[in-house]
Amino acid sequence: MTSPFAVSQGEQRFVDAARDLAPQFAAAADEHDREATLPIANLTALHKAGLDMAAMPVDRGGAGLSYQALGEILRIVGKACPSTACVWMMHLGAAQALVTYGPPFYADELRDGKRFANALSEPTGGNLFLMPLQRAEPVAGGYELDGAKRFVSGCEIADHFLVNALLDDGPGFFGVPSDDSVEMVPIWDSMGLRGTRSQLLNFRNTLLRQENRCLITDPLAPNIIALGLPWLSIGVAEAALDALTEHARKRVVPTTGKPVGDLQWVQFDAADSHVKLLAARTLAERSLWLADHNAPGALEAAVEAKLYANQVAKNIAEFGLRVGGGSGYLRSSPIQRHFRDAQAGALMAFSVEVCRDMLGKRLMGSQTDTTQ
Ligand SMILES: Cc1cc2nc3c(=O)[nH]c(=O)nc-3n(C[C@H](O)[C@H](O)[C@H](O)COP(=O)(O)OP(=O)(O)OC[C@H]3O[C@@H](n4cnc5c(N)ncnc54)[C@H](O)[C@@H]3O)c2cc1C
Incomplete structure (x- = not known):
């Protein structure tokens, strides 16, 4: 009798793909730690193995991978190289929100290998990352954010950020492209997970476009x-x-x-x-x-x-x-x-x-x- 938590036969191929990649991730983990470099080759390999889209919902072109299989994959990758697992999980988490609740083009972007990152934590908000204190002001086409987000894993290679801000009616989530209004401040000389390069980002009057708003109805739903x-x-x-x-x-x-x-x-x-x-x-x-x-x-x-x-x-x-x-x-x-x-x-x-x-x-x- 198998464990009730076992990964299904149909999803085993995704787990096997991660297991095949793990030795090469482990071999480079010390170097990424020593040099504090992003494990870009690992992230690219995960994408090429089809694991980015696998985790997305079926109605957006993904494989609707179960959380059980995803947890097993994160365990395997995290054991081999935790910085890779952290950046990849943040990438998938931001993509999940934007692909599921945002406009359809985010699924195409993910499929094309574009990178996503979570810019949620605020310097003054600390742990309360779901309750942003920084207010975005209404402007033509959406809202404008003038503020900072901290510890954004993988931000230097991100094409899209999931950003939250306080709006008149409470917190709002948006997809924001990495453009000139987003300034990276290199703070990440950390004790561990050095390869995540989780830097501080300044958003300088960044436009949070109404059409890129992510209509998350319940931020506390499983994710x-x-x-x-x-x-x-x-x-x-x-x-x-x-x-x-x-x-x-x-x-x-x-x-x-x-x-x-x-x-x-x-x-x-x-x-x-x-x-x-x-x-x-x-x-x-x-x-x-x-x-x-x-x-x-x-x-x-x-x-x-x-x-x-x-x-x-x-x-x-x-x-x-x-x-x-x-x-x-x-x-x-x-x-x-x-x-x-x-x-x-x-x-x-x-x-x-x-x-x-x-x-x-x-x-x-x-x-x-x-x-x-
Ligand atoms: C490796 C790493 C990667 C990260 N990647 C990302 C990312 O990609 N995107 C992103 O948005 N954020 C990211 N973060 C930020 C992270 O998720 C937290 O939001 C952030 O670290 C919290 O801020 P702080 O550490 O300054 O702690 P603070 O919230 O300032 O807490 C300071 C201390 O007070 C305690 N404390 C705070 N509030 C309470 C409370 N209510 N009750 C009891 N104790 C409390 C804390 O436990 C801690 O001991 C990352 C952080 C790390 C370390």
């Missing part, structure tokens, strides 16, 4: 980013566990003459890590199952899955540092990169603290809304 974020952390956690296991099997402790993996504390922590990872995957798979079956509670389940997966990734990556000792602390070891990469998931909205806040309030029946 690629909310459901995909736990998988970035799961990918990093798996890579960290593999790297520490390899080290523990090979490195001999000078005082005992036996491998590090023979130490009891390492075996105990390895067992805990394994089970935590299984639990994180199961929580994330459950959220995807709910979304694929249009069942209520998918978004709440995604928040629970993200909260746990982010913490598990940090936890296992820290175990890796302990197992690696001085060798794992060196730049030449993958252990230190996994540790740095593992921190990012917990910071990305909704952060671990905000997830705990939301969940804790629900459990306690608290009426205070600190996310506003």
Whole structure:
């Protein structure tokens, strides 16, 4: 009997395509981290494998890939190169909104290999990326935005941005082309996920065209980013566990003459890590199952899955540092990169603290809304 969360036979070819690409992504991951370069070749390869359009709805020319299959693909890509997974997930998330709720040409753009990015987070808004504070003023043809968006992964190669702004009747979402009114400010010299190059963008009286408005009726409906974020952390956690296991099997402790993996504390922590990872995957798979079956509670389940997966990734990556000792602390070891990469998931909205806040309030029946 297969798992209720197994990817269907019909969608296995998309997962296989990602699995075929993973070794080359993994081989370049250290270099993208060291040089802080965008993994453009990887993103192009994902597009050529048909995985961009696969994730789009059937009525817009996509394959209507299930979230279950997409989660598995993000896990595989995230384990090989988390920067690639992050930029690609943001690209797909922005494209999903514009292709589904925007004008039809966005599907053609995606099919042609054009790149998308999410410009939602504001310098003063932090985690509250769905509640923009920056107001766009009505002008002929739409609205004008004079403001900034922060941490826009993959912005330097984006052709289209998904941008939100406060309008008279609340938040509005628009597709905005990368033109001269959008100025990139290079802030991204980060600790981890260095290949995402998530820079700051200044929008200088940028026209948010009425015809490119994205009529998202419910920004909290299941979507690629909310459901995909736990998988970035799961990918990093798996890579960290593999790297520490390899080290523990090979490195001999000078005082005992036996491998590090023979130490009891390492075996105990390895067992805990394994089970935590299984639990994180199961929580994330459950959220995807709910979304694929249009069942209520998918978004709440995604928040629970993200909260746990982010913490598990940090936890296992820290175990890796302990197992690696001085060798794992060196730049030449993958252990230190996994540790740095593992921190990012917990910071990305909704952060671990905000997830705990939301969940804790629900459990306690608290009426205070600190996310506003
Ligand atoms: C690697 C990476 C890639 C990203 N890519 C993109 C992208 O492509 N597009 C995009 O739009 N954004 C992106 N972001 C932005 C991200 O999703 C968050 O919106 C942003 O990081 C939040 O801002 P901040 O980190 O300044 O945190 P702040 O929101 O300023 O939070 C500061 C601290 O306060 C805590 N906090 C905040 N609010 C609450 C609350 N209500 N209750 C309890 N604690 C709270 C936070 O947990 C954190 O510890 C990216 C971020 C990272 C790290």
